[in-house]
Amino acid sequence: MAAKIQFKTEKKSGWVSGYDFEKLLFQVKDNIFSNKQALTIVIQAKSNAPINTIIRLLNVANQLDEKGVKVTLDFSGKTNRLYGYCETMGFIECLSDNVVVKNNSSIKKVGKIKKSGNSYVSIHCISGSVHDKELPKALARKITENIPEINENQRQELFTQFFSLFSELTRNVCEHSKTELNGFAALQVYKNNRAEIVVCDSGIGLLESLKSTFEAHNKKYKDFTDKELIVEMLTRGISSKEGDQGGNGLCTCFHHAKLTNSDMHIRLNDSYYHFYKVADKPKLVDSMKVTNELLELSGTFISFAVPFTK
């Protein structure tokens, strides 16, 4: 029997969070690679998902396809709301060629204006080898242009913040992912409220990349647990390069998250770190929840939910 997931939640809202999706994946993790090496994800007609979940779905589909698993995304029902949303943001184009998409939905693509209800969504591929220096500003502009009712000073500050996050995170993908699979940078703007951004890749992963430098020049971190490494990376910075040539990127992202009291998610090969409202707790470790029961995936997945008012 091929593994099958019903992409839905018991919650009344119908919104499948990133964590909900991780739990669904974990339930079938032993079946995916056995027998037929196939996974079907049935996306229920009434389910909804934020960008955080959608990008996980995309990443999972492409990674499993790369590993030889036949992946099918079955958008069920005649009016599948998530299909329209996925088409609108460019999700379907970002799927690997062998991933099968089944859809009977009559919902048409919204068109060039990427609006979905009261929000704005967008998704972009990142090459694992070339850092597109124009992308961080372009993505930051997409967010700030879609926030009404803020003054110019607030808009400029938010622009700088999103530019900084995208710049650090997309460069990390280019420098550390070491894979030919594309990474993704995605954003969703909930007007007057908050924006959520996601940057992910399918590479060797943040911690693995760092651990490969322990023998050469990061011996002092050798006995750190993964959790301690994450905290150190965010609060002090650890460079995978020798000397003082790096290590400021994630640390800067954390400073920005703290300034705006954002939520942060870091999903690595088999662990998920969730930092909830980081400014509310004096110590980072107190805002941190770690989940280890996950389907093993490659790469680094980082997302921020940034409120527009602190």
Place this chain on the structure above:
Amino acid sequence: MKQNENVISLKKIFEENSLEGIGDDEGKLVFDKLVFFIDKKPEYKIFYISIKGVIFDASFAREALVRLAKRYRKQKGICLIDATSETLRLNILAPVLSLEQPMPFYDGDLFDHIKSDKIGVPSKTNLPIFKFVFDNGITSASEVAEHLDYKVNNASTKLKSLYEDGFLLRVEDKSETGGVEYKYYAIK
């Protein structure tokens, strides 16, 4: 004193070199240009870098600005001006922490250091002396001792520590007894 000859506009360098303010390669390029500019003007001890109209990420800030200040530590001072954006200043914080190099700035007339809690600013015990030098201008250990009720040796040690840590500069002067006396001044 901020004069045109020792004020550098980062925006101008960005425009002349079509820079985006991203990454250590652009930062290193700007570092070289700033070193060239500074070394041509040995008569100035403090240089002001305007960050008006530009944005940059942390890797750029580390290589172009904080490493520059570290290179000239104890010789010349680097001070940012037009640093009105709190969000942009955050991109300088991680390099300040990792290179352990203070970075003074002006937001309008307001002076401060890029800082986080106790890092990036003079220690609690040295702070009163830094503030005194900042307000008083060029200052000797004996003046500090007299005004803040320290022993001269103690004041001298603390001033030297602020100088070594990159918060103050100093010049040699002749003391009343004919020996060498250091006089300290803030990078402001």
